[in-house]
Amino acid sequence: MHEAEIAAAQAYVRLLAATRAALADPAEAPLYMPLLASPIEEADEALRSAGLTGNEDRFFALVRKLQPSLTGSGR
Numbered sequence: 001m002h003e004a005e006i007a008a009a010q011a012y013v014r015l016l017a018a019t020r021a022a023l024a025d026p027a028e029a030p031l032y033m034p035l036l037a038s039p040i041e042e043a044d045e046a047l048r049s050a051g052l053t054g055n056e057d058r059f060f061a062l063v064r065k066l067q068p069s070l071t072g073s074g075r
Contacts (some may be wrong), residue, residue: 001062001066004046004049004051004054005062005075006062006066007046008046008047008048008059008062009050009055009059009065009066010041010046011043011046011047012046012047012059013067014039014058015040015043018035019036019039020037021060022035026040047059
């Protein structure tokens with residue numbers, strides 16, 4: 001994995017965590033949704049920088065290498 005690819009995978013993991021936190025309480029979610037703009041922007045830029053935009057198969061393979069628990073196999 002190259003540095004830019006690692007950065008893209010890490011940005012996605014951070015976005016996923018922020019999204020889960022924002023949606024944890026459905027009643028409060030509308031208040032927190034605007035806070036996702038920055039993590040979304042970071043993830044989009046990291047994907048572009050790594051040349052992974054439009055290559056979801058490669059991207060998610062990298063995410064699985066970085067964070068195997070996101071595959072759902074441990075659930």
